[in-house]
Amino acid sequence: MEKTIDGSDATIEVTDVRKRFGSTQALDGMTFAVRPGQVTGFVGPNGAGKSTTMRVILGLDKPDRGTALVGGRRYQDLRTPLTHIGALLDAAAVQPSRTARHHLLWLAHSQGLGAERVDEVIRQVGLQDVAQRKAGGFSLGMRQRLGIAAALLGNPPVIMLDEPFNGLDPEGFMWMRGFLASLAEQGRAVLVSSHLMSELQDSADHVVVVGRGKVVADMSVRELLASMSQGRVTLRTSALNQAMTVLARSGATVSSTGADTVSVTGLPAENVVSLLSQNAVPFSEISENRASLEEAYMELTRDAVQYRGVVPEEAGR
Ligand SMILES: Nc1ncnc2c1ncn2[C@@H]1O[C@H](COP(=O)(O)OP(=O)(O)OP(=O)(O)O)[C@@H](O)[C@H]1O
Helix, strand or coil: CCCCCCCCCCCEEEEEEEEEECCEEEEEEEEEEECCCEEEEEECCCCCCHHHHHHHHCCCCCCCEEEEEECCECHHHCCCHHHCEEEECCCCCCCCCCEHHHHHHHHHHHCCCCHHHHHHHHHHCCCCCCCCCEHHHCCHHHHHHHHHHHHHCCCCCEEEECCCCCCCCHHHHHHHHHHHHHHHHCCCEEEEEECCHHHHCCCCCEEEEEECCEEEEEEEHHHHHHHHCCCEEEEECCCHHHHHHHHHHCCCEEEECCCCEEEEECCCHHHHHHHHHHCCCCCEEEEEECCCHHHHHHHHHHHHHHHHCCCCCCCCC
16 A cells, blocks of 8 residues: 655745744744655754744645745645645644544545555554554553554655654654654655754754744754864873874864863864874874764754743853
8 A cells, every 4th residue: 555655745845934923923934845765853942933834834824925835735735635744733632532543544534545544554653552442541652653643644755743752751752763764764754843952863864943933054963963063172192292283283273181181173083183193193092072963953043042031041051
């Protein structure tokens, strides 16, 4: 039943979307694209506009300006939307007295899909043992799985999940991470929001960082780390002066942090090693302190957060 994913269908394109609620400019020129075969993290502080963007993509909120396209088309123009995009916006939104399987059957029938597909998605998300239980008694983690099963019903090339890591225990967290990766491996475009970069650090290939209704960074996780990490290299040497001279000559900023320790910025560890070796400078214990993704994220969204007064101090930085 699983059809092959066509890359041209597996995209989301959000272009210059603006949306105002009263005096709040929720979206202020939001622009980004979600590509096939990747998990794209959509991250930003509370109130940055993530949920509103997702609602605009699903045609639930009408933008004042700009467009949001799924596989090149507006959601409103999709004849069978569930086969184009599967979304989970609010895991709590299930009828508590209905069993998980009945919830999915009801959804499937509304889209012309059969019970066979329902059982398939139940297996995919690992809910087979509880499928006959009432969803009202489900933990948040089980509801997340149920919501994802619903999103997968139409085998869509685009999957969009709002805060799917919310409330998951460590096992659920690991499962979600692996599951998102497998959806991307199948060629789907996967957009996942979070207000915590740490949740996306090992889950996303690419991140779109937002603050105050617009994109502040749009790059691969690797690029983000490289752009932010100052690459501070620390090394121990018995030839302190010689090491400092050699490294400073190459343009690095060098300072001694102890009788036999040197701190270097502006030069990757690899180059530090080769320079010292070429100049026969003895050294030991070389280490590179890279900025964590969380630090990079805090730096990028600092203005957005300060503006709202949520985290006024640079505590913990
Ligand atoms: N229906 C609405 N009416 C009024 N204001 C709204 C409405 N929906 C969103 N907003 C406001 O728009 C801004 C963006 O909200 P949004 O929920 O999109 O942010 P978010 O990034 O998803 O944050 P969170 O993680 O808190 O959900 C916020 O200031 C919010 O209060």
